[in-house]
Amino acid sequence: MDKAGAIDRFLGRIDQFRQIALVTDEEMTQLFGGEVGQSLAQLERFATENRMCADCGGVCCRDIGCELYAAQFSQCPIHECRPIACRMHFCRRLDDPYRSLIIELRDVFVGCYRAMDFWPGASLRSLDTPPFGEVCPRFVAAVAPWVNAVRQGSLAPGTAGGGLGRAAANYRRYRASGKPDSEYSR
Ligand code: SF4
Numbered sequence: 001m002d003k004a005g006a007i008d009r010f011l012g013r014i015d016q017f018r019q020i021a022l023v024t025d026e027e028m029t030q031l032f033g034g035e036v037g038q039s040l041a042q043l044e045r046f047a048t049e050n051r052m053c054a055d056c057g058g059v060c061c062r063d064i065g066c067e068l069y070a071a072q073f074s075q076c077p078i079h080e081c082r083p084i085a086c087r088m089h090f091c092r093r094l095d096d097p098y099r100s101l102i103i104e105l106r107d108v109f110v111g112c113y114r115a116m117d118f119w120p121g122a123s124l125r126s127l128d129t130p131p132f133g134e135v136c137p138r139f140v141a142a143v144a145p146w147v148n149a150v151r152q153g154s155l156a157p158g159t160a161g162g163g164l165g166r167a168a169a170n171y172r173r174y175r176a177s178g179k180p181d182s183e184y185s186r
């Protein structure tokens with residue numbers, strides 16, 4: 001993998017995006033290039049076919065303190081536009097047979113993450129998401145009642161998941177119009 005090329009591409013394009021806290025598959029390829037995009041798709045296929053994350057129930061999401069995690073969800077409730085860090089995280093259960101590819105992707109992520117130390121502006125802070133509280137607190141405040149209701153068993157995960165997916169898509173549209181998180185309300 002051309003790791004340096006992927007990092008350069010990301011740093012060269014990031015400022016063209018209004019926000020990179022919630023990103024799609026297509027945006028991942030735009031940001032990191034086709035090699036990274038195809039590798040991520042390959043790993044996700046493997047994980048899905050073998051029910052790795054589904055059967056695990058999202059231990060890494062829980063451990064990182066993600067505000068959108070509830071044990072009752074069968075997968076990330078904003079799977080279509082989950083953050084970059086979530087997309088580039090693969091735990092040891094996925095090491096075999098993709099260990100070297102996972103290490104390469106991790107190197108790309110860490111290379112971009114390190115640029116935070118010298119990057120002008122706040123856009124790169126989104127690589128530190130989740131948790132979401134620092135980067136998009138108004139979005140989290142808007143969706144937290146749904147997640148809490150699922151955790152408490154008063155709302156069906158399927159119902160909440162649909163609502164959270166739509167809320168994430170709405171938030172992306174709102175940010176794409178140039179407005180800041182600080183003025184967001186659902
Ligand atoms: S990456 Fe690993 S810990 Fe995280 S949900 Fe998937 S299998 Fe579980």
Ligand code: SF4
Binds near residue numbers: 058068079
């Ligand atoms: S946003 Fe990331 S950490 Fe949170 S539930 Fe989704 S995949 Fe897990």
